[in-house]
Amino acid sequence: MSANNLPPASTVVRMLRDNGITSVRLYAPDSAALAALGGTGISVMVGVPNNVFPGLATSAPAAAAWVGANIKAHPAVSFRYLVVGNEVAGSDTRYLVPAMENVRRALAAAGLDGAIKVTTAISQATIAVHVPPSAGEFTNVSKPFLLPVLQFLKRTGAPLLANLYPYFLYTSNPRNMDIGFALFTAPGTVVRDGKYGYQNMFDASVDAVHAAGERLGVSGVDVVVSETGWPSAGGGAASVQNARTYNQNLVNHVGKGKPRRPRKVETYVFAMFNENLKENGVEQNWGLFYPNTNRVYPITFG
Numbered sequence: 001m002s003a004n005n006l007p008p009a010s011t012v013v014r015m016l017r018d019n020g021i022t023s024v025r026l027y028a029p030d031s032a033a034l035a036a037l038g039g040t041g042i043s044v045m046v047g048v049p050n051n052v053f054p055g056l057a058t059s060a061p062a063a064a065a066w067v068g069a070n071i072k073a074h075p076a077v078s079f080r081y082l083v084v085g086n087e088v089a090g091s092d093t094r095y096l097v098p099a100m101e102n103v104r105r106a107l108a109a110a111g112l113d114g115a116i117k118v119t120t121a122i123s124q125a126t127i128a129v130h131v132p133p134s135a136g137e138f139t140n141v142s143k144p145f146l147l148p149v150l151q152f153l154k155r156t157g158a159p160l161l162a163n164l165y166p167y168f169l170y171t172s173n174p175r176n177m178d179i180g181f182a183l184f185t186a187p188g189t190v191v192r193d194g195k196y197g198y199q200n201m202f203d204a205s206v207d208a209v210h211a212a213g214e215r216l217g218v219s220g221v222d223v224v225v226s227e228t229g230w231p232s233a234g235g236g237a238a239s240v241q242n243a244r245t246y247n248q249n250l251v252n253h254v255g256k257g258k259p260r261r262p263r264k265v266e267t268y269v270f271a272m273f274n275e276n277l278k279e280n281g282v283e284q285n286w287g288l289f290y291p292n293t294n295r296v297y298p299i300t301f302g
Helices: 009-018 031-037 053-057 060-072 090-109 143-156 166-171 179-183 201-215 240-256
Strands: 023-026 043-048 078-086 117-122 127-129 160-163 191-193 196-198 223-228 267-269
Touching (some): 023 031, 023 267, 031 043, 043 060, 053 078, 060 090, 078 160, 090 143, 117 143, 117 223, 127 201, 143 160, 160 201, 166 179, 196 201
Parallel strands (some): 117 160, 160 223
Antiparallel strands (some): 191 196
16 A cells, blocks of 8 residues: 555445455554444454554553554454564564553453464575475574464464565575576476475475474464465566466466365465555565556466
């Protein structure tokens, strides 16, 4: 929604339904979007923005007020996850688990604790090792705050959200990765990891996140891919054809599971629209649609 030329929320919700999209992520509790989503059955992942959640960590009444104003006030919305912070880094990480605890208590007080899972979304930059996936490990900077996050998620039965972009892994070092491994088009195994073979970077990254959590001593926390995609313009390997190839192959693939965990991977494609207020370059060109509602390229959600 970082754009000044987007269609109204009612039009966007109609587009979601027309395209068979059954889940959506909002980075903040936009009132118009939530009003339009109410009663549609579309499940909603909504964020507590990074500039808001530290205040909820230090004040249980503030957390209760936030839940009341932004969640409880929209009873017709099918909330799925409440995401406390997105790609939080630096000193704010110390507020993550206290905020998650206070928000969860507020949901429980509102009778919503079982229905809505509280979690957070981590950046790809928190992962130090992607390949081989069994060696997956978080960065040394990330481990101290991710351990209590994972312990909270394990205790509450919530998944860890991860923003994963094979595009950036490829473009940061294209000489050392075949683009087919990034685009799901490799004809066979590219990375051999014990008895498991990986044909694409997406699967390797997801399994690396699982391994990184287990390396911290926390197993059994599911991973939801809360952002992934491919830009259609603005940078290296960014083209309409590559974007279409990645996202259509992604949609076709995630229901099949990964080598180590043969179950589907809940995944969110970034993003619905190209955004003209983002930084020039690839940041403006992740959309499936132009703001005039035309498709950037054909794609089918099965």
